[in-house]
Amino acid sequence: MTTQQTLPQPTSAARQPVPGDPIVTERLTKYYGTKAVVNCVSLSVPKGSVYGFLGRNGAGKSTTIKMLTGMVHPDSGSCRLLGEDSQALKPETRARIAYLAEGHPLYNWMTVGEAVRFTRAFYAQWNERLLERILDHFELSRKAKLRRLSNGQRAQVSLALAIAPDPELLILDDPTLGLDTVVRRDFLESMIQIIQRQGRTILFSSHILGDVERVADRIGVLVDGVLRVDCPTDVFKESIREVVLTFPGPPPEFPPCQGLVSSRVVGHRRELIFVGFGDAERQIAERLTPAPTAIDVVEMNLEDAFIEYTRGPKRSLPVFVEEERHV
């Protein structure tokens, strides 16, 4: 069984940064105490892409984003937004980037209209018509007090304020956190409809895979502060397979091999999670003693793939099926 430290990468793996990439990080590292919460993260987000930044709670997504936006200083490594060092972003560069912080912090004492007036004062470019359309779309009154709005409505106000300056790059830190399923879906669909235009780059973090699958064309998966995956969403989905080996009796051990993420026994079956299951791996399975009576390769959706990839080694399940029933 492989460990978290040796998790295999999907085949296409990380891309090299090219000039003009709006987001580039190099060996970005941050320690809290002795723990590396972000560990040597190197990624580059191509222009015009929607990048889903995934990871379980505490994986280091927010810390990475805060380093990207210059809110947190990295202990080592560097990050650049629109070609400029994140720690020394000029106000003019920041005007071209929208950042939605986790929890949508806004001044609660303001009304929606006051929040608009306050935010507008900082920008030379401000699309009032677009803002009006977004507020109309979400049915938000300018007179509404922010403190009286639901989490979903606050997220909508944050989005409207972020979009109005017509940014080239959007960085959204878990924008759907705390929203219920229906509101989340509505918000995401609206978000993509509103903000996606040619050349605009979006990076958004989430731990809800369905959200990412729907909108991201490239994903990064952070596991314990390490960027394990950085590839197109389809490549990740296609690379990860569940392989179920069925045996006549207790399943034998499966030898460690390249691409094996986890392995567990369920009754007479051994369930394996593989990155890139090919002929070589199939031959290893066929040569096991006793030989499996069936080898089933199961496709996984992004959510299952993510769970299997990030949960790490699992213990085998106890064999309930063979227990005698005492009625």
Place this chain on the structure above:
Amino acid sequence: MSKALVIKELRETVWIVILAAGAFAFSILRLVGYHPLLGSSDRVLSIPFVDGKFLSDFEEIAAAFAIVLALRQSAWESLRGTSVFLLWRPISRDRILAVKMAVGLALLLGTTGLAFLTYALWAARPGTHASPFYWSMTIDSAVMWLAMTPIYLGSFLSGIRPGRLFGSRAFPLIAAIIPFGIASIELPPLFRIACLLAVDALGLAAIHYVVRSRDYP
């Protein structure tokens, strides 16, 4: 954009100013012989400023005002998470900080200065009390008025430092007691003022350093 920041700061702190102004008004009315709660008035027999009654009330109210005002402008933003929203606006951190502190110091010095001046003008009016009045009698109170700026800056520094408020984060606030000592000691007023300005400069440098170097997690 500075105007928007100024309006925001004023809106957020107006209630503190109103409370402080109310406390000063209550204190001054008492000192000029009017009892606000009883609705009656007495003749003033003590000597304004020299008797120490004004200074005692003034330093308590002004210090509390300075601390609450500074913490509201600094720690409150971090607590509510709005510092991230504010710092992301396309404006330099130095300018945000400068506007915040300019508004805070203007409110502090304006409100406390108005209270001081109101009482001094009453004391300077002939026939209001049974004692002579010279403006030199107000010097100790004027120095104490200036001593409020290090208290404000110390509290502001405590507010912006990361960590829990009841740990080492509170050191600058505790250190702000020092200006009370400087303002009270029997030394030439100009020397005391110079010391207070030196403490102010130190506080400003420390605030500038913390704002630039701290993380906003």
